[in-house]
Amino acid sequence: MRTLTRPRRRYGHDPAPSRTAYRLTRFWLSPWLRWTVTTVLPVCALTGAVGFWLMQPAQQQRIVAGATQIRASVEARPEFQIRQMAITGASPVLAETIRQRIGLDFPVSWFHLDTHEIHDTVAALDAVADARVTVELGGALHIDVREREPVVLWRHDGALEMLDATGHRIAYIDRRDGLSFLPLVTGDGADAAVPEALALFDAGKPIMKRVRALMRQGARRWDVVLDRGQVIELPETEPVSALERVLAMQDSTGLLTRDVAIVDIRDPARLTVRLGPAAAENLETTRSFGKGIVSQ
Amino acid sequence: MIELFEIQRAMRQMRKAAMQRGVVAILDIGTSKATCLVLRFDGGELPSGDGVGPMAGQSQFRIIGAATTRARGMRHGEIEVMAETERAVRTVVQAAQKMAQVRVDHAIVSFSGAGPRSYGLSGEIEVSGSEVSESDIAAVLASCETPDIGTHRTVLHAQPVNFILDHRSGLADPRGQIGNRLATDLHMLSVDRAAVQNILHCIKRCDLELAGLASSAYVGGISALVEDEQKIGAACIDLGAGTSGLSIFLRGHMIYADTVRIGGHHVTQDISKGLGIPLALAERIKTLHGGLVATGRDDRDMIELKGETGDWEHDRREISRSELIGIMRPRVEEILEEVRGRLDAAGFDSLPSQKIVLTGGASQVPGLAHLATRILGQQVRLGRPLRVQGLPQAATGPAFSAAVGLCLFAAHPQDECWDFNIEDHRYPARSLRRAVRWFRENW
Known part of the structure; x- marks a missing residue:
């Protein structure tokens, strides 16, 4: 006769569980109860505790302040700083206009730079046909501009405009001096x-x-x-x-x-x-x- | 007969429901120990391939909890003190549940006592169509006349072991074969109703639901005999503490089962009485020093008999091992002679194979194989239970044959393949179903 259970120390001890203990053990071993106690309850308790902690306004402020500080420190790192801007493909006058229009105050953090917005701003200029805005390694903002080519002058309502081949206005000009090689068109439309x-x-x-x-x-x-x-x-x-x-x-x-x-x-x-x-x-x-x- | 099949079907349904829950407790309540194994059915695929048999269904389950404890309140495999037995069952079920970490609600129980008695029944019918259909088999099973087993007895197992179709005997499955007269041989095992009811009551008091009931002589044979032995024909002798069960298998079916109400406990009692020592010490001496064949060395092998009676002379005795063997051997011989008598009465001599397998806790006595060959014949071997998945090493000994066999019985019951519908004419109300069946059979 061998026993698979652990040998009992005390002699004469009855190893049999009482009926109540037996039923309690069986109740504890029922799957839904075990699942509830071992999984659902801890998860609920943990969630509740964390939620209660987060509900306090002071804690929320602390968290927000901490997050802001971390974000600012990351943004301020020199690796993310953009110190200069290069404009290629534009005449000096146009380049100056672009600089004024963008109005960036260098150095600026890479995180605060919206290249799409810059692109839209530059492309909205009359003299610009197309623009490509990239941030290059080493912290430089590169704006590659393709200017519109003036092909005709348009005089109307007392004003003189340069137009490109599609009829898009490039600039108002005061006089025709220096641009006499451009043919002149007049009239509305x-x-x-x-x-x-x-x-x-x-x-x-x-x-x-x-x-x-x-x-x-x-x-x-x-x-x-x-x-x-x-x-x-x-x-x-x-x-x-x-x-x-x-x-x-x-x-x-x-x-x-x-x-x-x-x-x-x-x-x-x-x-x-x-x-x-x-x-x-x-x-x-x-x-x-x-x-x-x-x-x- | 119909009532019997309804009982069997109800039991099968209960077992199927338990297996669908996935976890079943196997409870072997013996005279000296109660064992509980917790099985998990995960519906594993049977390994397929050339030469791989059904493996007795043992690949479908895994033992996830095992416990055994001293059985109390049992005598000759029957419950003597209900409360004590209940405590033993509670202990063992709780320990097995703790190991398995899962609650079990269904129990399949085996017991060794209750005086099993075998009956051979036969029935014969005319085949209704040209070929044998399932309803013909249901009809031939129903045509077996039930013998008068007495009101105090109940049927435990009933299985068709043979089919005869027009003088062709030994058919395992006659479905689809062409013939005129279909006959069957049925083996029925009846047990004492009161003993079974006691066990049912005990299980109920432990908050368990009964999902099956089996005789330990039968399930011990399932696990201790290898498949070939079951097919060719063999007898399994389960030497327990209070009873020695014997079952004869032929062509994969049990054809006879009986118990001898003597076992290893009687050997212990003989030692206790003969040497004047307490039963616990006698059991200890039996298991540590016991034997059946004395040699010259055993005369010098002295065993201390410690006692606590206060009489110094009495407490400091020593006996030689040959004296112990001299006490044990006559009792074991008596058991084996009794078994031989039962085998002879069952006509075991006329079977094609005379293989005898000894298993059970009392079969671990050294020298038993040698002694058994003198009494039972030359083809005797000691059997250990089949190895199944997850069985703890401590439960692989021959004492656990019945428990392991019960696992196999639960996974692969032999009456499963005879789950036929009740004959149509028993359902006069369901005429539409009969009409459909008639249409299907005739067109």
């Missing part, structure tokens, strides 16, 4: 039709020396203004081919070199020419000769 104007300038290269400006009429069609007050009125649709027709006529007949005030090709099917005053008088006289009204 001319900025919306800058690509068309550029195509017209391109097509009108043979008479470029004589072109003074392109004038937008009623925000729908172009007039080409030449020197001597000559005007070529172009149609709304396909103005380039109309201008090419006029130029071809100029090549063959020298139309524009004559005393013609207005070449009207608004209706491409019917080209109309208004003569200058002298030519008109001359024509009248010639016609009178023809009719025999006037005699020499």
Whole structure:
């Protein structure tokens, strides 16, 4: 006979549990009770204690203050400091404008720097076509700017603006000095039709020396203004081919070199020419000769 | 017969419910010790592969708690003092629960006493269709006539051990075979009703629910005999303290079980009476120095008999080991002769195999195998229980054959495969089901 239980020390001791002890042991061994006592109750007690501790306003303030201090100390570390800003691809004037617009006070912590906001600020400038903002190793803020290229000048309402190829304004300027190589457009709504104007300038290269400006009429069609007050009125649709027709006529007949005030090709099917005053008088006289009204 | 199958089915349902809960207590209440094993069923997959048998279902469970204690209030495997037995069961269940760290609500119990008696029944029917169906098997099982076992006795086990289909005998499973007459042999084991009721009451008083009941002679055979021995035919003799159970297995089924109401405790009593020493000391001398075959050296091997009577001469005696053997041997011989008589009465001689396996606590006496070959025949071996998962080393001895066998019985009960529906004509109300069955069988 062997026993698997621990041998009892006292002789004559009854190893049998009392009925109550037996039932209590069994009750304690029931799975839900064990789970409740060993898992649920400790978790509840711990959660409650931590929650009660956190409910005290003084503790909350202490925690917030501590967290703020830790955060500030991390932010103030030299590894996260940004000391300078480099702007590439911008003219000195534009770079200065960008610096003023961003208005950063270096050194600044990397955590306080919102590169998206800086990007939006820079890209909102008229003269900037595109910008890329990066923070480089060693604590430098790098702004790579691509400027808009001025292609035309636009005079309207007494102001003079530089426009890029898409018609977007680059800057107001006071005078045309130094920018005389840029062609001039005028009239309301001319900025919306800058690509068309550029195509017209391109097509009108043979008479470029004589072109003074392109004038937008009623925000729908172009007039080409030449020197001597000559005007070529172009149609709304396909103005380039109309201008090419006029130029071809100029090549063959020298139309524009004559005393013609207005070449009207608004209706491409019917080209109309208004003569200058002298030519008109001359024509009248010639016609009178023809009719025999006037005699020499 | 129908009533018997309903009882069996109810017991099976209870056992299934217990196994679904996952934890079952195995309770072996013997004369000298009570053992409790806590089994956890985790529904483990049976290992599959070539040559791997069902392994008696032992891979499905794991022993997570084990305890044993001195049984009290037991005599010849029956409860003599209810309160004492209850305390022993409480002790052992509490200790096993403590080891397993889980509460057990269902207990499967084995006991050794209550005078088991075997009956061989037979039934015969005409097969209803062309081939044997499950309802035919239910019918042939129901056709076995129950012998008059007396009002004071109850059926403990009833298993079909053989099927005969048109003069072809020895069928294990005749389902799907074609024949006209189906007959079956059924082995039924009856026990004393009062003893069983006492055990049920004891379990109930310990707040446990009974999920199964088995004779320890049967379950001892399940664990001590290897599978081949069960198939070819063998007898298992479970030498306990108060009783010696014997069970005969053939073709994997128990075909006979009986108990002899003498055991190792009687040997202890003989030593106590013969030498005039207390029972505890006699038990100690028996286990430490006991033997059955005397040699010349045993005459010089002196054993001290310490006593506390106050009589110096009486308390300072010494006996030689051969004297002890001289006391023990006649009693063990008597047990084995009695067992031989029961085997002869059961017709064990006519079985194809004469294998006899000795197990149980009293089989640990040195020299028993030698003595048993003289009385029981040459093919005698000492059996130890099958090794199962989680069994503590201390519980692997032959004294735990019945407990381990009960584990195997719980995991893989032999009547499980005969869980057939009750015959249709017993359900006159369920005519729709009969109609469906008729339709299915005839179309």
